[in-house]
Amino acid sequence: MRKLLFGLLGAFMLIGVGSFADSDTIRVSREGKLNSISTAIQQAKDGDVILISPGIYDEQEVVVDKSVSIIGIDYPVLEGAGKKHDVLIVKHDSVIINGLRIRNVQTDYIRDLSAINVQANHCIVENNRLDNTFFGIYLQKCRGNIVRNNIVEGEAKNEISSGNAVHLWYCQNTSVINNSFKNHRDGIYLEFSDSIEITNNVSEGNLRYGLHFMFSNHNVYSGNTFKSNGAGVAVMFSRHIIMKNNDFTSNWGSASYGLLLKEIYDGEITGNRFTSNTIGIYGESANRLIVADNDFERNGWALRILGSCADNTFTHNNFIGNSFDLGTNASQKTNVYKNNFWASYSGYDLNHDGVGDVPYKPVNLFSYLVERIPQSILLHRGMFIQVLNYAEKVAPIFTPEDLADNAPLMKKIKR
Amino acid sequence: MIKIENITKKFGRLDVLKGIDLEISPGKITAILGPNGSGKSTLIKSVLGMVIPDSGNISIDGVSVLGDWKYRNKISYLPQIASFPENLTVKNLIRMLKDIRQQPANESFLISLFKIEEFLDKRIKHLSGGTRQKVNLLLACMFNNPIIILDEPTTGLDPVSVVNLKNLIRQQKEEGTTIIFTTHIMSLVDDLADEIVFLLEGNIHYQGTKEQLKEKNKSKDLELAIANMLVEKKEIKLDSKPFRYVESLAI
Amino acid sequence: MWKVWQYSAYDLLRSRWTYIYFAFFLIVSFSLLRMSSSLMMAVVSLVNIVNILIPLIGTIFGAIYFYNSREFMELLISQPLKRRSLFLGHYLGLASSLAGSFLLGMGIPFVFFRIWQSDQFGNFLSLMFTGILLTFIFVGIAYLIALLNDNKVKGFGIAIVVWLFMVVLYDGLFILLLVAFEDYPLEKFSLAASFLNPVDLSRIFVMLKLDIAALMGYTGAVFSKFLGSSNGIFLSVALMLIWIFVPLLAYLRIARKKDF
Numbered sequence: 001m002r003k004l005l006f007g008l009l010g011a012f013m014l015i016g017v018g019s020f021a022d023s024d025t026i027r028v029s030r031e032g033k034l035n036s037i038s039t040a041i042q043q044a045k046d047g048d049v050i051l052i053s054p055g056i057y058d059e060q061e062v063v064v065d066k067s068v069s070i071i072g073i074d075y076p077v078l079e080g081a082g083k084k085h086d087v088l089i090v091k092h093d094s095v096i097i098n099g100l101r102i103r104n105v106q107t108d109y110i111r112d113l114s115a116i117n118v119q120a121n122h123c124i125v126e127n128n129r130l131d132n133t134f135f136g137i138y139l140q141k142c143r144g145n146i147v148r149n150n151i152v153e154g155e156a157k158n159e160i161s162s163g164n165a166v167h168l169w170y171c172q173n174t175s176v177i178n179n180s181f182k183n184h185r186d187g188i189y190l191e192f193s194d195s196i197e198i199t200n201n202v203s204e205g206n207l208r209y210g211l212h213f214m215f216s217n218h219n220v221y222s223g224n225t226f227k228s229n230g231a232g233v234a235v236m237f238s239r240h241i242i243m244k245n246n247d248f249t250s251n252w253g254s255a256s257y258g259l260l261l262k263e264i265y266d267g268e269i270t271g272n273r274f275t276s277n278t279i280g281i282y283g284e285s286a287n288r289l290i291v292a293d294n295d296f297e298r299n300g301w302a303l304r305i306l307g308s309c310a311d312n313t314f315t316h317n318n319f320i321g322n323s324f325d326l327g328t329n330a331s332q333k334t335n336v337y338k339n340n341f342w343a344s345y346s347g348y349d350l351n352h353d354g355v356g357d358v359p360y361k362p363v364n365l366f367s368y369l370v371e372r373i374p375q376s377i378l379l380h381r382g383m384f385i386q387v388l389n390y391a392e393k394v395a396p397i398f399t400p401e402d403l404a405d406n407a408p409l410m411k412k413i414k415r
Numbered sequence: 416m417i418k419i420e421n422i423t424k425k426f427g428r429l430d431v432l433k434g435i436d437l438e439i440s441p442g443k444i445t446a447i448l449g450p451n452g453s454g455k456s457t458l459i460k461s462v463l464g465m466v467i468p469d470s471g472n473i474s475i476d477g478v479s480v481l482g483d484w485k486y487r488n489k490i491s492y493l494p495q496i497a498s499f500p501e502n503l504t505v506k507n508l509i510r511m512l513k514d515i516r517q518q519p520a521n522e523s524f525l526i527s528l529f530k531i532e533e534f535l536d537k538r539i540k541h542l543s544g545g546t547r548q549k550v551n552l553l554l555a556c557m558f559n560n561p562i563i564i565l566d567e568p569t570t571g572l573d574p575v576s577v578v579n580l581k582n583l584i585r586q587q588k589e590e591g592t593t594i595i596f597t598t599h600i601m602s603l604v605d606d607l608a609d610e611i612v613f614l615l616e617g618n619i620h621y622q623g624t625k626e627q628l629k630e631k632n633k634s635k636d637l638e639l640a641i642a643n644m645l646v647e648k649k650e651i652k653l654d655s656k657p658f659r660y661v662e663s664l665a666i
Numbered sequence: 667m668w669k670v671w672q673y674s675a676y677d678l679l680r681s682r683w684t685y686i687y688f689a690f691f692l693i694v695s696f697s698l699l700r701m702s703s704s705l706m707m708a709v710v711s712l713v714n715i716v717n718i719l720i721p722l723i724g725t726i727f728g729a730i731y732f733y734n735s736r737e738f739m740e741l742l743i744s745q746p747l748k749r750r751s752l753f754l755g756h757y758l759g760l761a762s763s764l765a766g767s768f769l770l771g772m773g774i775p776f777v778f779f780r781i782w783q784s785d786q787f788g789n790f791l792s793l794m795f796t797g798i799l800l801t802f803i804f805v806g807i808a809y810l811i812a813l814l815n816d817n818k819v820k821g822f823g824i825a826i827v828v829w830l831f832m833v834v835l836y837d838g839l840f841i842l843l844l845v846a847f848e849d850y851p852l853e854k855f856s857l858a859a860s861f862l863n864p865v866d867l868s869r870i871f872v873m874l875k876l877d878i879a880a881l882m883g884y885t886g887a888v889f890s891k892f893l894g895s896s897n898g899i900f901l902s903v904a905l906m907l908i909w910i911f912v913p914l915l916a917y918l919r920i921a922r923k924k925d926f
Contacts, residue, residue, distance in 0.1 A: 252880050253880055254880060256880065278880040278881065297703075298703075298704070298706075298707070300880055300881040301881075320703075321703060321707060323881060324881075369841070369845075370881070372845075372848065373844050373845065373848050373852065375844060375852045375853065375855075375856040376841060376844050376856075377881050378856055378857075378860045378866070378870060378889075379837050379840060379841065379860075379866070380873060380881065381710070381713065381714055381869065381873060382717075382833075382837045382865075382866065382869060383714075383717075383718050383833050383834050383837070384833075384834045384835070384836075384837030384838050384841070385837065387834065388841075424925075426925070460925070460926065463743075463744045464743070464744075465740060465743050465744055465925065465926045466925040466926065467923060467925060484746055484747060484748050484749070485746055486746075487744065487745060487746040487747075488746040490744070492741075492744040494737070494740055494741055494744065496737055497737060497741055498734075498736075498737035498738055499738050499741070500673065500674065500677035500735065500738055501677070501681075501734070502677045502678070502679075502680035502681050503673065503676065503677050503680070507673070507676070511669070511673045512745070514669050514673075515669055515670075515742075515745050515746070515747060516745060516746060538680075554741075
């Protein structure tokens with residue numbers, strides 16, 4: 001966090017210093033004498049502002065190799081159609097790209113072509129609209145950048161021929177804030193990227209994941225909405241991820257998750273809302289996580305925690321109206337469930353301390369059976385299953401004896 | 416004319432009718448008698464198509480009726496136990512049967528004859544047994560059909576109604592209707608019947624006019640004549656305790 | 667046939683049981699709509715009720731009504747009516763009035779909640795549709811059982827056992843087989859098994875659109891695709907119709923030869 005702040009401060013100072021010196025404003029327009037952005041950059045010096053008037057600019061690869069601010073007026077269009085390269089490449093630190101509309105970046109199966117490719121530090125990419133760009137904003141080997149207030153909408157049809165809205169590769173101290181990502185492969189993809197802050201974005205309708213971490217540590221994402229993606233968020237092979245106050249909604253389908261955890265350690269999942277997902281949280285080799293203060297409502301499985309997960313703590317969550325509260329193939333208890341509110345809890349509270357006197361067992365016989373034989377889900381909500389579940393509850397035989405919340409709450413936790 | 420040829424019927428292992436040959440003369444009143452289980456109802460029901468005989472033939476006016484249903488237009492039937500949809504009123508039932516049969520009916524005459532005006536709008540389930548039987552009679556007799564079949568018509572009726580019923584049957588006969596009935600009440604047979612058919616264990620034990628029967632058994636009393644006939648038969652077969660079978664007539 | 671239908675329906679229209687049945691659905695459907703957190707959850711709960719209760723009421727009430735009407739049917743047999751029209755008309759009388767009570771009892775609260783403006787409208791229609799089909803199926807089965815058994819007690823016993831089998835035990839056997847053969851690919855078996863029982867079929871027909879499909883992973887997607895396709899809908903409706911027609915035809919065939 002501190003690193004990030006210094007980075008930002010540095011970026012502002014550079015810009016500030018530049019403009020104090022003697023910054024010129026260069027105007028580019030289709031009708032004017034200066035009608036090419038590339039030419040404008042060639043003529044500019046560090047610290048200059050390039051203002052671009054509305055119109056369609058059909059240029060070869062625009063390389064930004066000076067620390068200039070490129071600012072579009074009423075969304076001038078940079079056309080990517082028919083080109084075998086990125087539309088805009090930022091190769092110098094402290095560049096600002098603001099208010100552009102970039103569209104139709106070619107799909108390429110060898111190179112990750114993008115609308116805006118950032119290879120320098122302390123840059124700001126903001127207020128842009130990217131339409132049907134193969135990759136939207138592509139940051140590689142850089143740090144201290146800010147991506148904010150952009151709208152990135154793709155037309156992804158399948159995973160192979162589509163790219164990510166924001167792609168971070170070997171980045172540090174980057175902020176991704178207030179953007180909207182739609183219809184890409186992944187909304188945001190991080191690989192080998194650390195200390196990234198992802199805040200208040202909306203990631204919707206992406207084929208694979210709304211947000212995807214690979215080998216990325218010490219990151220924070222909060223206040224984001226992940227809706228109707230293949231899976232809301234996938235966190236894989238990563239450590240120390242903090243996931244706070246996000247909305248995971250309607251990630252619904254035969255292989256869909258709200259949050260997919262795989263090989264991750266030491267994270268925090270707090271204050272999130274999981275609503276109408278096939279699986280709220282799916283965990284495979286997820287360890288030492290704290291899952292607290294979340295709401296799970298109307299999911300197929302609120303939690304599906306495989307036996308390879310250990311030392312996780314689930315506490316103060318609300319579980320309401322899920323088809324199954326917990327699915328697991330574990331035969332023993334390796335995680336802690338405590339002080340949650342389970343709507344299907346039918347126990348009593350004789351001493352009125354708000355904590356139920358009998359343990360709640362979130363794994364019922366049917367969820368155990370479905371875990372073992374997926375086809376048996378066809379009997380879901382049949383009368384036999386209800387009888388069976390009741391019998392198992394009274395005299396457990398199959399479900400893990402100690403897998404229980406020993407202090408379930410009687411009332412829904414108000415947020 | 417109703418012609419019954421060699422009818423047989425088994426219920427399970429029980430032979431109920433063992434080859435009945437019978438002609439029922441038109442315009443006459445025929446009483447079918449016999450102890451319980453002798454096959455009276457089965458015979459009647461065969462004619463109505465309610466029981467399907469195992470073999471043999473039944474024809475009315477020369478046309479076979481087996482497997483047909485339109486011939487029932489010519490027959491009125493009074494079942495032994497009648498029950499109706501409980502929530503329908505008497506009026507509903509009258510309309511329903513008229514609807515089904517699509518024939519003219521003289522229900523108003525019978526309604527006043529049996530004095531059931533006040534029950535017309537009552538539901539069947541609220542009627543007494545006797546009144547139900549009256550409704551049953553009304554429904555059976557309100558159509559002018561050439562054949563009337565009555566199964567135990569006097570069950571549950573008060574004496575006045577029995578008299579009315581007898582008059583009704585006589586009147587129908589005068590109009591040329593063929594009437595067949597079963598009963599255990601011998602006085603009714605004496606009063607009404609022209610012909611008597613006596614069934615015993617699935618066979619016709621006796622068929623002829625009432626007079627012939629009395630003459631044959633040298634008795635003026637029909638009841639006694641029939642009892643004699645039964646006893647005679649059983650004595651030959653079992654040669655002991657003749658009166659037991661008189662009791663079993665359930666007269 | 668229509669005359670017999672008309673009078674048995676009219677008889678039932680004046681029976682308090684028809685109104686109790688109607689009121690039951692009215693109350694249950696209304697209170698579920700009021701209490702459920704969403705329209706979808708209300709529909710889910712009603713799927714349960716429909717799939718358990720309609721078969722139960724269909725079989726039990728079907729048997730009672732048939733036995734109660736036996737003498738009336740005898741009377742009608744002696745009338746100039748074809749046996750087939752008589753028995754079919756009587757069956758249709760009961761099945762249609764039960765279906766009508768269900769349709770109105772369940773439907774009115776939904777109309778009240780403006781179901782046609784909701785995304786659950788399709789599911790609601792499927793639910794109504796399967797409910798009606800189940801009514802016709804189970805009244806037919808009950809009539810067949812009652813016709814075959816002159817002994818009322820035995821007839822009731824068989825009817826209840828059939829209900830229990832279809833609604834509960836069948837699923838139990840299904841699970842036993844699934845567990846016994848879990849090492850084998852079970853997709854086709856489970857699909858066939860769930861298609862053969864009308865209760866399971868109707869439940870899955872509605873639930874696939876609600877949550878089964880998504881809970882089922884890859885197989886669910888295949889099922890959902892299949893059932894959602896016109897072929898799948900055609901096949902499920904065809905199977906439900908077979909479940910109506912086979913018992914009904916058997917019933918009519920036996921009624922044709924039956925002695926009264």
